[in-house]
Amino acid sequence: MKKKQLLLAFTSILSIGALTACGGNTSADVEITVYNWEDYIYNGTDDNGAKVDDSIIESFEKKYLEDTGKTIKVNYKTFSTCEEMYTKIKRKTVKADLCCPSDYMIQRMQREELLEPFGYDETNKKYTTGLDNVNTYTSPYIKTLFDKNKLSNYGVPYFWGTMGYTYNPEVVSKEQVSTWEFQWNPGTELKKKITIKDSVRDTYFTAVMHVYKEELDSLKNQYKVGTITAEAYNNSLSEIFNRHDDETLRKAEEALKELKDNVILEVDEGKNDMVLGSIHVNLAWSGDSVFSMDEAENDEKYLAYSVPEEGSNVWFDGWCMPKGANVEASKAFLDYLALPEVAALNMDYTGYTSPIAGQAIWDLCNEWYSLDAYANEDGTNDYTIEDCDEVDLSYFFEGTLDDGVEAKILIPTEERGRQFDAQYPSLDVITRCAIMKDFGEEGNEKLHAMWGDFKV
Amino acid sequence: MSNSKVVDNMTSIASRRSNHVKEPRKIFSIPYGVFLVLFIIFPILLIFFYAFTNKEGNFTLDNFKSLFVNGQASSTLKVIGTSLGVAALTTVICIIIAYPIAYILANSKFNKNKVLVYLFLLPMWINFVIRTIATKQILEFIGLDSKMYPWICSIIGMVYNYLPFTILPLYNTMLKLDKSQIEAAADLGANPVHVFFKTIVPMTIPGIVSASTMTFMPTMSSYVITDALSNRTIQLIGKQIESKFMLDQLNVGSVYAIIMLILIGASVIIENIFSEKKGAR
Incomplete structure (x- = not known):
C-alpha cells in the first residue's frame, strides 16, 4: 500500500513538473x-x-x-x-x-x-x-x-x-515520551529507533529544553501552585525557548552531540517510517503525526502523540x-x-x-472525533458518556460558532492523546507552548555554524 | 571499431574542407564557445567572486578563515576527510570488482553482440536518484538497515552507481590488449599469476588510472546517495555546498566549491602524471 502511494507521489511530482513546464x-x-x-x-x-x-x-x-x-x-x-x-x-x-x-x-x-x-x-x-x-x-x-x-x-x-513525539504505545510508554529527556536516555532497545528533524530550529529547541530543564520545571511548578499567571508562565517559557546566546549555543551543541548515537535525522520520511514500524518514536509536527496515526490505523496499528511536559513549540x-x-x-x-x-x-x-474556526469546522471536528463518531452501523456505541472526557475548546472557537452552540466536545478517554489532541491541543498544552522567534542576522549565522558543526 | 573508422572519416572530411573554406569552421565553434563562457568560465568566476567577498560584496578572506582558522576547522577537515575516504574506498572496491568483469567482457566470445556490456550499462539508463531509493529498499529487504549500517549501505550504493563508469574505461583498454605479449609470456614459462601481474596489469594501467578518476571525482560529492543511504549521517563536501547555499551562505558555500575544485584538479594532475609515465595517449 505504501509503495503504491510512493509511486503516486512520484507520478504526481512528475505531472506537476509537466504542468508547470507547459x-x-x-x-x-x-x-x-x-x-x-x-x-x-x-x-x-x-x-x-x-x-x-x-x-x-x-x-x-x-x-x-x-x-x-x-x-x-x-x-x-x-x-x-x-x-x-x-x-x-x-x-x-x-x-x-x-x-x-x-x-x-x-x-x-x-x-x-x-x-x-x-x-x-x-x-x-x-x-x-x-x-x-x-x-x-x-x-x-x-x-x-x-x-x-x-x-x-x-x-x-x-x-x-504543536510539536511533539509520535510514538508507538506498544513499545514506548506515555511517561517516557512526556519529557524531552527521552531523546538523551532512550534505553538501549530504542537507540536509533527515534527520529528527529534535520531542520535547525526544530531540533535546536529540543536541546534548549534539555539544557534548561530545571529552570523550566520550576517555572511550571510556580504556575501549577499559582504564584505566576498562565501568561507570565508562557512569557518566561518563550524567553527560554528562544535563547540563543553563546553559552546556550555551546551547551546545546554539546547536548546535540550526545544524541548522535540515539537518533536519526530526517525531514519527510519519519512519518511514513512510523507507519511501517521501522522506527518507534518520531519528533513530529502535529499534522504529520495525524497523518501517521491515520495511516497506521488502516493497518490496525495504533500510534499516539505526546507534547512533552517541559514545554514545546506552537508553530x-x-x-x-x-x-x-x-x-x-x-x-x-x-x-x-x-x-x-x-x-x-x-x-x-x-x-x-x-x-479558521467557524461552524463548518466545528461540525467537521464533531463528525470526526465526538462520541457520536464512534457509533456502529446499527446505532449502538461501544463508548458511553461515562467513558468520555468533556473537552472545552472555547479558547479556539469562541465567537465564531452559531448562536447557542457551545465549544464543548465529548471525547472517549481511550482516544485521548491521539488525532483529536494532536489537532486541537487543550488549553493546558497551549499554555506550555512557545512561538519561535527570529534570532536576527548574527544569531542565525551562529546557530547555522553550530548546526553545521554538529552535523559533520 | 567501426566508431573509430567513422571518426577517422569525419576528421579527414573536416580537414579537407578546412583547406577550402576557412571561415565556416569558425562559425561552427561559436555554439561551443558560448556554452563554454556561459556555463563553465562565468560560473567559475562567480564562485571565486563569492568566495573572496562578504555579503556586501567587499573583498575579504573571512570566508576562508571561518572554515579553517576558527572553531570550525575540525569539522571542515572532517568533511574533506570523509569525502576523500568515501571516494577512495568506492574507487578501490569498484576497481576490484570491475577489473575481472572487464577482462571477461573483453575476451568473451559471447560478447560479440555486446549483450553483456549492455547488461552492465543498463542501470545507467535509469536516473540515479530513483535507483538509489530502490537500492535503499532492496538493502532493507535483505536486512541491511541503513539506520544501523550507514557506511556499508552508502558504499554499496556508491559502488553500484559508479561501477559502470569503472568498467567502461577498463573494458576499452582491455579490448586493445596485445594478445601476443600475453601468449609470449606464457610460452616463455611464466605461470598464470606472473602472466597476470607482469603483462596484463602493466598494459592496463592507463585504463585503471582513467577508471579511478572517473569514479573518484564524482563520488566525492555525490551526496544524494549518502543522504539516502546513511540517513544524513555521512556528510560529503557536496552536501556542505548544498546546505550552505540553501541557508543563503553563498560566500562560505563558494569556498567549499573551491576546495572541491582543488581536490578534483589534484586528481586530474595525478592522473596525467601516471598516464605520461606509462606513455599512454
Whole structure:
C-alpha cells in the first residue's frame, strides 16, 4: 500500500513538473504564483490518488471568474524547507505573489523588508480591505497570537499546530515520551529507533529544553501552585525557548552531540517510517503525526502523540506577499482559503489544523472525533458518556460558532492523546507552548555554524 | 571499431574542407564557445567572486578563515576527510570488482553482440536518484538497515552507481590488449599469476588510472546517495555546498566549491602524471 502511494507521489511530482513546464503562456486576465510547502493543499484527489473533485486552485479560479468576471491563472510551486523558500524568494529565482513561510521566517522576511503589507488596522484588529472572511472566521486564539507577535500586517495564518513525539504505545510508554529527556536516555532497545528533524530550529529547541530543564520545571511548578499567571508562565517559557546566546549555543551543541548515537535525522520520511514500524518514536509536527496515526490505523496499528511536559513549540505557517506581488488577486485567494468549507477540505486532506474556526469546522471536528463518531452501523456505541472526557475548546472557537452552540466536545478517554489532541491541543498544552522567534542576522549565522558543526 | 573508422572519416572530411573554406569552421565553434563562457568560465568566476567577498560584496578572506582558522576547522577537515575516504574506498572496491568483469567482457566470445556490456550499462539508463531509493529498499529487504549500517549501505550504493563508469574505461583498454605479449609470456614459462601481474596489469594501467578518476571525482560529492543511504549521517563536501547555499551562505558555500575544485584538479594532475609515465595517449 505504501509503495503504491510512493509511486503516486512520484507520478504526481512528475505531472506537476509537466504542468508547470507547459503552463507558460496562458491568456488569463490575471496571473498569480503561489509558492507553498509540498503536499499542503487539497488537490482534488481521494485516498488512492484518483481525481474526484476540483482542487482548491481550480475551484478558486472558477470562483474568481464568477465574482469578478476576470479569468485568473494560478501557478502553483512548492518547496520543502523554509530556508530554501527564503533563499529563492530573496534571490528572485522564484517570483511569487504568495509564499507560505513559518513564524520565525515571516519575522525575518519582514525584518529584511522583503514583504508587502496586507493593511492591518491595529486598533480594530481587522484587515482593512479584501480579507473579510479572514476577519470573520479566524480563531480568536490565533488572532491574539499573531497580534502579540506583531505578524498580522505581513502574514495571514494558513495552518498551525504543536510539536511533539509520535510514538508507538506498544513499545514506548506515555511517561517516557512526556519529557524531552527521552531523546538523551532512550534505553538501549530504542537507540536509533527515534527520529528527529534535520531542520535547525526544530531540533535546536529540543536541546534548549534539555539544557534548561530545571529552570523550566520550576517555572511550571510556580504556575501549577499559582504564584505566576498562565501568561507570565508562557512569557518566561518563550524567553527560554528562544535563547540563543553563546553559552546556550555551546551547551546545546554539546547536548546535540550526545544524541548522535540515539537518533536519526530526517525531514519527510519519519512519518511514513512510523507507519511501517521501522522506527518507534518520531519528533513530529502535529499534522504529520495525524497523518501517521491515520495511516497506521488502516493497518490496525495504533500510534499516539505526546507534547512533552517541559514545554514545546506552537508553530504556524502563514501566507506572505513578497514585494511586487499582485495584492488584489492574492488577497482574493487568501480570502477564499479562509472560507470554513474550503479550510475543512484542506484540513481533511493534509491532516493539519486550520486557524479558521467557524461552524463548518466545528461540525467537521464533531463528525470526526465526538462520541457520536464512534457509533456502529446499527446505532449502538461501544463508548458511553461515562467513558468520555468533556473537552472545552472555547479558547479556539469562541465567537465564531452559531448562536447557542457551545465549544464543548465529548471525547472517549481511550482516544485521548491521539488525532483529536494532536489537532486541537487543550488549553493546558497551549499554555506550555512557545512561538519561535527570529534570532536576527548574527544569531542565525551562529546557530547555522553550530548546526553545521554538529552535523559533520 | 567501426566508431573509430567513422571518426577517422569525419576528421579527414573536416580537414579537407578546412583547406577550402576557412571561415565556416569558425562559425561552427561559436555554439561551443558560448556554452563554454556561459556555463563553465562565468560560473567559475562567480564562485571565486563569492568566495573572496562578504555579503556586501567587499573583498575579504573571512570566508576562508571561518572554515579553517576558527572553531570550525575540525569539522571542515572532517568533511574533506570523509569525502576523500568515501571516494577512495568506492574507487578501490569498484576497481576490484570491475577489473575481472572487464577482462571477461573483453575476451568473451559471447560478447560479440555486446549483450553483456549492455547488461552492465543498463542501470545507467535509469536516473540515479530513483535507483538509489530502490537500492535503499532492496538493502532493507535483505536486512541491511541503513539506520544501523550507514557506511556499508552508502558504499554499496556508491559502488553500484559508479561501477559502470569503472568498467567502461577498463573494458576499452582491455579490448586493445596485445594478445601476443600475453601468449609470449606464457610460452616463455611464466605461470598464470606472473602472466597476470607482469603483462596484463602493466598494459592496463592507463585504463585503471582513467577508471579511478572517473569514479573518484564524482563520488566525492555525490551526496544524494549518502543522504539516502546513511540517513544524513555521512556528510560529503557536496552536501556542505548544498546546505550552505540553501541557508543563503553563498560566500562560505563558494569556498567549499573551491576546495572541491582543488581536490578534483589534484586528481586530474595525478592522473596525467601516471598516464605520461606509462606513455599512454
